[in-house]
Amino acid sequence: MSANDLSLAEAKTSVFITSPNVRSPARPKNRRAARSHSRRVPDLVLESIVPVTILVIWDLVTRLQWVDPVFMPTPLSVARAFYDLLFKDRLLLDLKVSGITVLEGFTIGAGLGLATGIAAGLSSTVDKLIGSILNSIRQVPPLAFLPLIILWAGAGDTGKIVVVSKAVFFPVFMNTLQGIRSVAREYVEVGRIFEYPRLRMLRKVILPAALPSIFVGIRYGAGMAWFMIIAAEMLGGRHGLGYLLTRAQELLLTDQLLLVIVIIGLIGFSVDVGLRRLERRLLRWKRGFEG
Amino acid sequence: MSTTEAIEVEISGLSKEFDNDGQTVVALDGIELSIKRGEFLTLVGASGCGKTTLLRIIAGLELDYEGEIDLEGIPIRGPGVDKGVVFQDHRLLPWLTVEENVGFGLFRHAEQERRQLIQHYVDLVGLRGFEKAYPNQLSGGMAQRAAIARALVNKPKILVLDEPLGALDAMTRIHMQNEIEKIWRREKVTMVMVTHDVEEAVYLSDTVALMSSRPGRVKKIIPINLARPRNREDPAFQALRKEILTEFQLQTKAQFSYEI
Ligand SMILES: Nc1ncnc2c1ncn2[C@@H]1O[C@H](COP(=O)(O)OP(=O)(O)OP(=O)(O)O)[C@@H](O)[C@H]1O
Ligand SMILES: [Mg+2]
Numbered sequence: 061m062s063a064n065d066l067s068l069a070e071a072k073t074s075v076f077i078t079s080p081n082v083r084s085p086a087r088p089k090n091r092r093a094a095r096s097h098s099r100r101v102p103d104l105v106l107e108s109i110v111p112v113t114i115l116v117i118w119d120l121v122t123r124l125q126w127v128d129p130v131f132m133p134t135p136l137s138v139a140r141a142f143y144d145l146l147f148k149d150r151l152l153l154d155l156k157v158s159g160i161t162v163l164e165g166f167t168i169g170a171g172l173g174l175a176t177g178i179a180a181g182l183s184s185t186v187d188k189l190i191g192s193i194l195n196s197i198r199q200v201p202p203l204a205f206l207p208l209i210i211l212w213a214g215a216g217d218t219g220k221i222v223v224v225s226k227a228v229f230f231p232v233f234m235n236t237l238q239g240i241r242s243v244a245r246e247y248v249e250v251g252r253i254f255e256y257p258r259l260r261m262l263r264k265v266i267l268p269a270a271l272p273s274i275f276v277g278i279r280y281g282a283g284m285a286w287f288m289i290i291a292a293e294m295l296g297g298r299h300g301l302g303y304l305l306t307r308a309q310e311l312l313l314t315d316q317l318l319l320v321i322v323i324i325g326l327i328g329f330s331v332d333v334g335l336r337r338l339e340r341r342l343l344r345w346k347r348g349f350e351g
Numbered sequence: 352m353s354t355t356e357a358i359e360v361e362i363s364g365l366s367k368e369f370d371n372d373g374q375t376v377v378a379l380d381g382i383e384l385s386i387k388r389g390e391f392l393t394l395v396g397a398s399g400c401g402k403t404t405l406l407r408i409i410a411g412l413e414l415d416y417e418g419e420i421d422l423e424g425i426p427i428r429g430p431g432v433d434k435g436v437v438f439q440d441h442r443l444l445p446w447l448t449v450e451e452n453v454g455f456g457l458f459r460h461a462e463q464e465r466r467q468l469i470q471h472y473v474d475l476v477g478l479r480g481f482e483k484a485y486p487n488q489l490s491g492g493m494a495q496r497a498a499i500a501r502a503l504v505n506k507p508k509i510l511v512l513d514e515p516l517g518a519l520d521a522m523t524r525i526h527m528q529n530e531i532e533k534i535w536r537r538e539k540v541t542m543v544m545v546t547h548d549v550e551e552a553v554y555l556s557d558t559v560a561l562m563s564s565r566p567g568r569v570k571k572i573i574p575i576n577l578a579r580p581r582n583r584e585d586p587a588f589q590a591l592r593k594e595i596l597t598e599f600q601l602q603t604k605a606q607f608s609y610e611i
Contacts (some may be wrong), residue, residue, distance in 0.1 A: 249412060250442055253430045254456035254505070264455075268446040304487045345446045 138322070142317040151304075155323075158300040161217050162289040165224025173229040174274070177236025178262070181270070184261040187237070196234070202226040202288050202313060206295060220292040220300075230280035232236040232274070239273025240266055272346060275339045282335055286328045357423075359509060359541045360386040360409060365418035367404055378404040380566030382418070386509075386543060386558075391535055393552040394545045394560050395599060401567025403439060404513045407517040409543060410436045424500070424511065432456060435507035435540070437515045441498040443486040449473065450482040454501045472500040475534060491518040494529065499531070503538060512544040516551065528554055549599060553592045554581055561595065563602050571598060 115135060121127060122134040145151040176194075180187040202223045209219040242290070243266050251265045267274075293302025301320055308316035353409060365382040368375050378401040386392050394402045407413040420427050422434070430436075443452045454469040455570040473482055476496035486494055502510055512586060515531070516524045528551055535542050535555075546552050552559045556575050563570040578596055581588060 246438075246440070246442055247444060249430070250444065250455070252412070252433070253432070253436050254409070254458075255431055256458075260458065265444070268444070271446075343446075345487065347487045 130314055133318065135189065138314045138319050141313070141319045145304075145309055145316060145319065150299075154198050154300050154304050158289055158293065158302070161220050161300065162224055162285050163287065164217075165221040166285045168221065169225030169228030169285070170232045170278060172225065173232030173277070173281070174236055177228075177233045177274075177277075178240065178267075180233075181237045182239025182262070182266075187347060194230075197226075198230050203291055203295065211216075211297060215296050217297075221291060221297070223292045224285045224288045227284040231281040231284065232277040235273045235277025235280075236270065239270030242273070243269040264320060272343055273341065275335075277337050279332065279339070283328065286324070286331065290324055357388045358385050359388040359390070359423060360384075360385075360543075361419075361421045361424075362409075363419050365405075365408065365416060365420060367401070367408065367413070367416040376568035379408075379416070380568050382567070382569055384560060384569055384572075385491070386541060389539055389541055390557045391532075391542045391555055392558045392560060393550060393556040394543065394562055395552050395595065396562030396567070396570075397564050397599075397602070398547075400562045402562060402565030403513055404567070405562075406436075406513050406545060409509070410434050410511050412436075421474070424562065432505040433508045434511040435502035437495070437498050437502050437512040438504075438512070439513040439517065441486070441491075441494040441547075443489075443494055443497055443501070447485050448483050448485055449478055449489070449497050452467065452486070452497055453504055453512065455501055456505045468504055472504050475503070475537075476500045476530065492520075492523045495519070496527070496530075499534070503534065503540070506538070507540060509541040509543065512542065514545050514547065517547065524548075524551070529580075531555065549596050550583065550592055551590060554583060559595060561598055561602075570602060 118132075119135050122129065122132050133141075142151075176190065180190065205226060206219050206223055209222050213219065247265050247269055248261065251261045256264065289300065290302040290305070293300035294306050295302075297303055301324055304320045305317065308314075308320060354408075362382055362384040365379055365384075367379040368377050374576075382405065383512070394405065396402055401468040404413065408416055409422075409427070411427045411434055415430065432453060443449075444455065447455065450469050450473060454465055454473055457465045457468060460468065469482075473479055476499055478496055478500065481489065481493065481497075486497070489497065495518065499515060500511070502512075512531075516527050519527060531542075531544075532555055534540075544555065553575055559575060560569050561571040561573065562568065573591070575591060577585070577588060577591070585591075
């Protein structure tokens with residue numbers, strides 16, 4: 061190996077006598093911006109093919125009455141249900157209730173998960189203290205806590221907030237812990253060389269390095285939060301999108317049922333897209349495989 | 352070269368062992384080395400002979416060793432801003448831009464001073480125009496230059512460089528050798544650099560320390576008393592290069608025949 065290196069080093073002497081002609085620096089171009097610009101329209105087309113096809117088939121199947129409208133209403137009647145529910149009924153109120161409750165639960169769960177994850181990630185003592193109890197709690201489905209909390213705090217929003225926070229807490233906690241544990245020691249060494257105090261080391265080295273992993277937890281947690289608020293609303297209470305589902309089922313309003321399902325899906329989808337954008341912004345330094 | 356002959360780093364009886372799954376590896380064995388203030392010293396030696404380990408001990412990153420090592424008469428107790436480090440891999444933080452990386456060690460400075468220092472060192476290493484680029488947008492050589500700027504920005508007493516030019520093509524490498532010499536002259540910083548390239552060592556150093564491996568020892572200290580800037584074609588230069596190369600090859604050959 062080193063004998064090779066040496067003969068290479070020797071070869072250089074004789075070849076490069078003239079003054080070196082070093083690449084002149086050119087402005088680094090923003091690769092992603094250039095690319096997504098030229099591809100935005102085709103992307104949209106590509107992503108729409110399957111949903112549009114489904115819509116067309118759905119319309120055909122129901123319009124030709126291949127299935128009973130009680131089981132499967134037409135897209136048009138679902139759209140009408142949307143209009144009715146929005147302007148003559150309570151859709152906005154239910155959206156607001158679900159949205160606020162899920163935000164509260166998410167904020168609490170993610171905040172606690174982040175804080176606990178950081179603490180356990182930085183100190184193995186903390187990890188040992190709380191690790192096994194947290195792992196036990198994790199095994200219990202969030203909804204299993206609902207009856208107990210309703211017993212304690214009544215059938216208000218508290219139970220739902222707890223269920224949502226519990227569902228968000230664990231993915232955020234575990235991914236934060238994991239992210240911090242796998243921060244390269246090499247980066248921490250750079251901080252030590254510049255005599256970074258603990259807090260600054262956390263803010264400037266450890267958290268940024270762990271951020272990709274933390275974000276996985278947050279995105280997954282956001283999805284879980286949305287599942288859980290709907291499920292909790294279906295189980296108890298008199299408002300929220302989940303309650304609309306139960307009500308539509310009891311009244312056999314299939315068009316409303318379908319409508320609410322679509323709304324739930326679209327909201328969850330938008331939140332995930334938004335989070336993904338945010339992630340791309342925050343992690344733009346990371347150039348991964350883009351497909 | 353330097354006006355003072357004061358000792359910057361004094362290493363005596365330095366030994367370092369690693370425990371690899373119960374097997375003891377003697378990385379360094381009884382190192383004696385004095386580095387003068389403002390001196391440019393290079394460490395040359397076969398792969399695995401302990402060069403990185405020695406640099407890490409000088410930088411205060413490795414504290415578990417035997418023997419003594421003083422910086423300006425005071426034992427080295429840990430890493431710090433007085434000891435700049437350029438790692439074998441550039442170790443820029445990927446989430447920071449070039450200017451943020453260069454200014455990484457300047458958090459105790461006022462904003463205005465910070466800006467000025469960053470610009471000064473970005474210019475010094477020829478990265479003007481790349482201040483906002485992320486490390487993954489840089490070439491290997493540019494990243495290594497940014498790492499040099501980051502290490503210089505706190506005006507360390509000593510700068511250790513672990514094969515800073517190892518990843519560069521031959522052209523850029525010669526250019527960077529000139530740059531490093533310029534920086535060394537301008538900043539008057541003591542430099543300890545590891546290289547595999549004997550010509551590079553002769554071109555840059557006041558002193559070449561040739562290391563042998565298993566166990567890692569300083570086998571020979573070779574002063575390079577050639578006037579600067581040096582001429583690679585100069586017969587005296589070539590003679591020194593050959594001498595070190597022969598010495599080096601003898602001992603690598605010995606090492607490898609021993610291993611096989
Ligand atoms: N952290 C470590 N744990 C265990 N052994 C180590 C460690 N670091 C180095 N060693 C051992 O110490 C010896 C010297 O390693 P070192 O990295 O200092 O070599 P080097 O001279 O820098 O080599 P190279 O030129 O390939 O970079 C090697 O045998 C290596 O296996
Ligand atoms: Mg090394």
